[in-house]
Amino acid sequence: MRSEFFRSLRRGALILAVVFPASFAGAEPRHGIAMYGDPVLPPDFVSLPYANPDAPKGGQLITGNVGGFDSLNPFARKGTPPWQLRFLAYESLMGRSYDEPFSLYGLLAESVETSPARDWVEFTLREEARFSDGSPVTVEDVIWSYETLGTVGHLRYQNLWSKIERIEATGPRTVRISFNTADRELALIAGLRPILKKAQWTERDFAEAGLDDIPIGTAPYVVDSYEIDRNVVLQRNPDYWGNDLPLRRGTNNFDEIRIEFYGDDTVMKEAFKAQAISFVREFNAERWDTQYDFPAVERGDIVKSEIPHQKPSGITGFVFNTRRAPLDDWRVRDALLHAFNFEFINDTLTGGRQPRITSYFSNSELGMQDGPATGAVRELLEPFAQSLPPGALEGYSLPVSDGTKRNRANLRRARALLEEAGWTVQDGRLKNAAGETLELEVLLQQDALLQQATAIMDIYSGALARLGITLTVQQIDKAQFAEREAQFDFDLTFIRRAISLSPGNEQAFYWGSAVADQPGSRNLMGMKSPAADAMIDAMLTAESREAFIAATRALDRVLTSGRYVIPIHNYAVGRVAHVKQLTYAKDRLPIYGDGIHFLPEVWWWQD
Known part of the structure; x- marks a missing residue:
């Protein structure tokens, strides 16, 4: 973000520190939270700035993966699931705007509250939040999800759990997490943990779940079908609970997302040339300039899009x-x-x-x-x-x-x-x-x-x-x-x-x-x-x-x-070749550029 913006945030943070010095005195429920200062979007924002709130729904997006899969549980330690599932089929208490360095807004939670020291954070669940089977999301589900993922889930969840001193219900729809470590980021990280349904696992071992034990989530997409090492099909849930949320307007626009699996990258690229898949990301600038001249590109059936970004090289x-x-x-x-x-x-x-x-x-x-x-x-x-x-x-x-x-x-x-x-x-x-x-x-x-x-x-x-x-x-x-x-x-x-x-x-x-x-x-x-x-x-x-x-x-x-x-190479520009029907808001790109938060989340199908 721009330096003047951060200077404004710092001035605001200093004022808050003076006015509210005590740990609890300055806490109040907010619609969002930022790592430093205030989140950019106001409480009444309509949609994410890089989404088109009027984007049409429909169409099928077909993407390709190299390799195979032996699990459909992206949260367990065992198995290799399609990497996209974690992002497309599950939600957290808060959702991220990729047009800010690190800001979160209410998703399953309608508000977030924390102390100036950020030694605790409290979330209030939305009354309307539902799992894909129609059952309500409860505080009990939230607490179980944090504990289960933190103890027997994938290793990426253990670090946060080790820094949680206490997680407790403080009301019918509120849950408070207290931390044992001085770390201002924890309040935000806590808002991004996936929430799963406790009742699904009452008589099942989460750590030893089989291929058919697909965790129930709350997101717009659910797993509809799969063939091992061949494909996984996600369908947009027509009864998805959060369609009218500002964070969701103009997102998750495809009726179906199909993940096809290929033995190697060359075969996958050939499938794309034949338009058997909808898009590919190209990481080689030489190939981008010299090898994307096949007939479908010359006819205009396939389009080359370059997506700049402002993030570090990594x-x-x-x-x-x-x-x-x-x-x-x-x-x-x-x-x-x-x-x-x-x-x-x-x-x-x-x-x-x-x-x-x-x-x-x-x-x-x-x-x-x-x-x-x-x-x-x-x-x-x-x-x-x-x-x-x-x-x-x-x-x-x-x-x-x-x-x-x-x-x-x-x-x-x-x-x-x-x-x-x-x-x-x-x-x-x-x-x-x-x-x-x-x-x-x-x-x-x-x-x-x-x-x-x-x-x-x-x-x-x-x-x-x-x-x-x-x-x-x-x-x-x-x-x-x-x-x-x-x-x-x-x-x-x-x-x-x-x-x-x-x-x-x-x-x-x-x-x-x-x-x-x-x-x-x-x-x-x-x-x-x-x-x-x-x-x-x-x-x-x-x-x-x-x-x-x-x-x-x-x-x-x-x-x-x-x-x-x-x-080796700095991928300063995202390069996406895609069928012409895939469309995005070209005049409002996020500062984070391309990624799953961009394609497929805010793209749509335009005949």
């Missing part, structure tokens, strides 16, 4: 598993980064059309700045100076090659770093003092980025061979990949972590020491950095936007200078 690339030697040595990781000739790879695969990610929060005001750390950022980092990776305080940037295939200067630097770490060339192979060779394996699964990732690794392996390093690429199916990733059974693998304009608790799950050795953790690199942990804590307890930005920039320095990931 991190996309190849992550090092620092649990394994020698990847636990930053010098080895630095050498591997110098050997990665991004400029040549980018020119070869995308015609140089896609810029590179320069840090985890690049492309936003949250990203680290060039040069040495200064001001509040330096003050946050200096207590950890002895343990920080080189460059965190002094300034760090990724190696840049001359763009030629040989990349001589960077390979020379890579050799020097490897020698410093105890690796020298012996009989044409890189070996350590024990005579062990340096052999690495990159683990990949089939998805929309597989072809590009494989092509990148083919070029990279040639560069590493010149250093005496053997790199092999292993491609495995989705189920095998999920198991090996969960057990951290890889040297390198592909990583993609999207980051919002209001990053928070998920950062601890991505990079925190506490989960580094926890199977299934999202901390794939296995980093255990006291500095990173402290910066995440500073983000979560910041009481001003300035303090939050400083903490985030400091975290960005720790992550980037840690050399944990070989970053």
